[in-house]
Amino acid sequence: MKYYVGIDIGGMTIKGIVLDPEGKALCEDVAVTGSERGGDAMCDVIAELVNNMLSKCGVKKKDIAIGVGCPGVIDSKNGVLVFSGNLNLRDYPLAARLHERLDVPVSITNDANAAALGEAKFGAGKNYKNRILVTLGTGVGGGIIIDGKLFEGYKSAGAEIGHMVIERHGDVCTCGRRGCFEAYCSATALVRRTRRQMEDNPRSAMWTKYTSETANGKTAFDFYHDDIDAKEVVDWYIKYLACGLANLANIFRPEIIMLGGGVSEQGDNLTVPVQTYVDKELFGGTSYAPVKIVKASLGSKAGAYGAAALVMKD
Numbered sequence: 001m002k003y004y005v006g007i008d009i010g011g012m013t014i015k016g017i018v019l020d021p022e023g024k025a026l027c028e029d030v031a032v033t034g035s036e037r038g039g040d041a042m043c044d045v046i047a048e049l050v051n052n053m054l055s056k057c058g059v060k061k062k063d064i065a066i067g068v069g070c071p072g073v074i075d076s077k078n079g080v081l082v083f084s085g086n087l088n089l090r091d092y093p094l095a096a097r098l099h100e101r102l103d104v105p106v107s108i109t110n111d112a113n114a115a116a117l118g119e120a121k122f123g124a125g126k127n128y129k130n131r132i133l134v135t136l137g138t139g140v141g142g143g144i145i146i147d148g149k150l151f152e153g154y155k156s157a158g159a160e161i162g163h164m165v166i167e168r169h170g171d172v173c174t175c176g177r178r179g180c181f182e183a184y185c186s187a188t189a190l191v192r193r194t195r196r197q198m199e200d201n202p203r204s205a206m207w208t209k210y211t212s213e214t215a216n217g218k219t220a221f222d223f224y225h226d227d228i229d230a231k232e233v234v235d236w237y238i239k240y241l242a243c244g245l246a247n248l249a250n251i252f253r254p255e256i257i258m259l260g261g262g263v264s265e266q267g268d269n270l271t272v273p274v275q276t277y278v279d280k281e282l283f284g285g286t287s288y289a290p291v292k293i294v295k296a297s298l299g300s301k302a303g304a305y306g307a308a309a310l311v312m313k314d
């Protein structure tokens with residue numbers, strides 16, 4: 001096996017990448033997921049995507065292995081997509097169906113784990129052994145890589161970073177619990193909090209550029225220096241984020257925590273203050289084993305790179 005194909009399945013599109021033995025990208029492509037036509041139709045799309053990429057970069061099928069990142073609960077050991085709300089699939093033997101079509105080895109994992117592997121191996125985490133990726137998007141997801149290995153938990157159902165409670169009687173989460181990390185630190189939660197702040201404060205400067213309908217995850221950051229209400233939202237967000245990250249830091253003590261997803265686009269505006277709070281809450285302080293908070297670097301390509309990394313030998 002000399003070449004590695006990474007497939008990142010999303011609700012709308014499937015991204016593919018072919019890496020050479022050194023991990024250099026030879027070819028990338030995108031296809032429409034089409035999972036509404038069922039799992040088999042989606043596998044046909046993936047097979048076609050793989051075949052197209054291989055012929056484009058002149059790689060033979062016998063020289064590849066395929067890694068797939070997929071949204072939902074994934075039994076990575078048995079290659080089964082246990083449940084995915086996004087794709088509307090349940091108990092679907094994804095790895096076996098792809099193997100039938102392509103006749104090459106196929107490994108699968110959850111899309112968040114794949115993104116974490118991608119960032120760990122090719123992105124912001126590549127010079128470290130213990131890294132955690134936390135994605136701040138529609139939800140809060142991520143993956144944990146300890147001693148160079150992906151930590152998935154029992155039946156690969158673990159590492160659900162977003163569903164750690166940081167406010168015991170807090171806001172209701174999509175999962176049914178109250179006060180989850182995701183209920184406070186997703187982009188969705190940030191937007192909700194921004195809108196509430198605007199509605200409660202009709203004189204906020206945020207109204208000069210946004211309405212409560214157009215307010216988004218950037219709104220409060222945009223007005224941070226000019227508007228006390230915006231500053232209050234950002235400070236609120238940063239404190240909750242730091243609480244969750246400090247919990248992760250204290251349990252796993254990674255060398256680095258990488259922030260991905262839409263909110264991470266704030267860069268230093270986010271990582272610098274969050275680092276200060278995390279440092280204060282780090283067990284034993286920062287002198288012996290500090291934990292660095294950085295922005296992830298691969299953006300939307302992390303998943304495809306990480307899927308390929310899944311079948312690479314270290």
Ligand SMILES: [Zn+2]
Pocket residue numbers: 162163164173174175176177180182183
């Ligand atoms: Zn939850």
